[in-house]
Amino acid sequence: MALRLDDIDYFLAVAQHGQLRRAADALGLSQPALTKALQRLEKELGFPLFVRSARGMALTPVAQQFRERTQALRNSLAEAIKEAADLHLGAMGVLRVGVSPLYAERLFVPAALQLHQQRPAARMRVMVNLNDALLAALRLGDLDLTLSALPRVPPDDLEATPLMRDDLCMVVREHHPLLERRRLRLQDLEQAQWMLPGASVAGRRSVEGRLAQAGLPPPRVAVEVSNTAGSLTRLLAHSDLVSIMSETTLASPMGSGLVALPMADARFTRAIGALTRRDAALPPLAQRFLQLLRDNVISGA
Structure with missing residues (x-):
């Protein structure tokens, strides 16, 4: 049996559209050419694919199962071609x-x-x-x-x-004076000194925006870092500086000795x-x- 791949595609198109004319328009073929392709496929298969009526083209019971299998195989072939192309292009x-x-x-x-x-x-x-x-x-x-x-x-x-x-948290060392407050508020950070990245970094802008919303001045940056605070945790752990740190970093060994400030305003969903x-x-x-x-x-x- 020598089935042609384009005949399979023509069959699937007619099955999808349910009418010969619509399928021919979608494929850019003439109706006689499409009819000939279907007849060729039916001859190779040895069974009819469609029941033709004034309302259109309906699949025969055998063709229903044939369509499901061929559609799955056609999709797999398309994926295989794409993967091969990606592999070729990607490898180079x-x-x-x-x-x-x-x-x-x-x-x-x-x-x-x-x-x-x-x-x-x-x-x-x-x-x-x-x-x-x-x-x-x-x-x-x-x-x-x-x-x-x-x-x-x-x-x-x-x-x-x-x-x-991975939420961003305002962090301080364990036993920081801010942690002794009975009810910590953003206003309690007004005099705090900070270790923060540069002004163009999103994390710092988040802090500045949160303080501004509370009517507070920008953070008093004592240490400005070009990288994240995670590489300078000892400086945080041995000072009263306030900084920001991702939740995953805080939970890692890098966050040892540090804690997140216990207030909702000290966390940024991210x-x-x-x-x-x-x-x-x-x-x-x-x-x-x-x-x-x-x-x-x-x-x-």
């Missing part, structure tokens, strides 16, 4: 990804290892930096995607793919994920990497 490509240092180990590394195993010929260019620098590089086209905290409202030129939640440019097609290698990130989050890897 370069993945350009920007990563926040907080999520390099948890999100980037597992997916990067899998990608390296699946695409051993592919190369990766990795930029580890804070979100302001990552966004600038993404918009310039220097990166395919970034992994970092997502903006609460993604800009129109970017598309967000949430992967996990999603972590990937950002890509809306106006640029994501290369196959980057598409595969993004899928691995999603799969890992779903599986809990």
Whole structure:
């Protein structure tokens, strides 16, 4: 039996539309050509596919099952072709990804290892930096995607793919004087000294916005860091500075000796994920990497 793939596609189109004319229009074929293709397929199969009537084309009982199986096989073939193309293009490509240092180990590394195993010929260019620098590089086209905290409202030129939640907390050392207050309020932070990242970093802007909402002046920044506070935890643990830290970092050994301020206003709900440019097609290698990130989050890897 020598079935033609295009005849299968023509059969599936007629089954979908239920009328020869509509299927022919959708396929860009003449009705006689489509009729001939169906007749050729029925001859090869040895059984009729449709019951023809004034109302259209109805599948025979045997053709119902044949359609389900061939549709599944056709979908599998399309996926196989796409995967082969992605593998070919991806194997020759370069993945350009920007990563926040907080999520390099948890999100980037597992997916990067899998990608390296699946695409051993592919190369990766990795930029580890804070979100302001990552966004600038993404918009310039220097990166395919970034992994970092997502903006609460993604800009129109970017598309967000949430992967996990990791709230940002205001933190101090254990036994900090602020913790002795019976009912801690934001107003109690007015005279506090802070260790914060630069003014363009989203975490600092969140603190400034929260204080402004409470009618308070901007934070008194005694130590401004170019990276996250996680690398300077000893400075926090041996001073009365207030800082910000992700919930996962606080729960890790890096957060030893530190605690979150016990008030709702000291926490910022935050999603972590990937950002890509809306106006640029994501290369196959980057598409595969993004899928691995999603799969890992779903599986809990």
